[in-house]
Amino acid sequence: EVQLVESGGGLVKPGGSLRLSCAASGFTFSSYSMNWVRQAPGKGLEWVSSISSSSSYIYYADSVKGRFTISRDNAKNSLYLQMNSLRAEDTAVYYCARKCARTIFGVVISYYMDVWGKGTTVTVSS
């Protein structure tokens, strides 16, 4: 069974740090790009960051650029999100999601997320 399991969430003070993990199983993790997506309480989904299968390409939302770092360890089938300088507005459920691409003649024309974890909750509060 294809599965993603997040961990590492918790309560942290503003300005603090937290490292999230996502353990993948049931598929060849090293073949897929991955995403982090978050959802603030009562709000919609917000894409946070993505990383290519070999870590060559990394992207961040403007709201977290310079504070968050995405990484992966293909030998451990794991995805990570290092979150520094946390703010109250970073409070959210954080999901990891597998990234799928549609290509035509080798050119990517779309990206979507076909498998999601259950999420881990991050609360930033004093």
Next chain:
Amino acid sequence: SYVLTQPPSVSVAPGQTARITCGGNNIGSKSVHWYQQKPGQAPVLVVYDDSDRPSGIPERFSGSNSGNTATLTISRVEAGDEADYYCQVWDSSSDHKVFGGGTKLTVL
């Protein structure tokens, strides 16, 4: 950055057809994906690339995309379809994945 606009809510009676729209500038030139999220659960992909369905998703879920509007259509709506629905596209200019604000589907 690219913006996707969804109505906050849509209501429909059981057995009827629900249509949830997603507006964006020339969205018809992009591939649109739809996710269903029930309370307390993770999102689930229900339609990708405008109109394709992942395995296990009922044929009652379909999608279309043209001009400035993409539409998720749910036929023969059931109580179990009550959820939040989000559209998503890839903004190739920034390589960002963009979500709409979400639409709450209420089954009357």
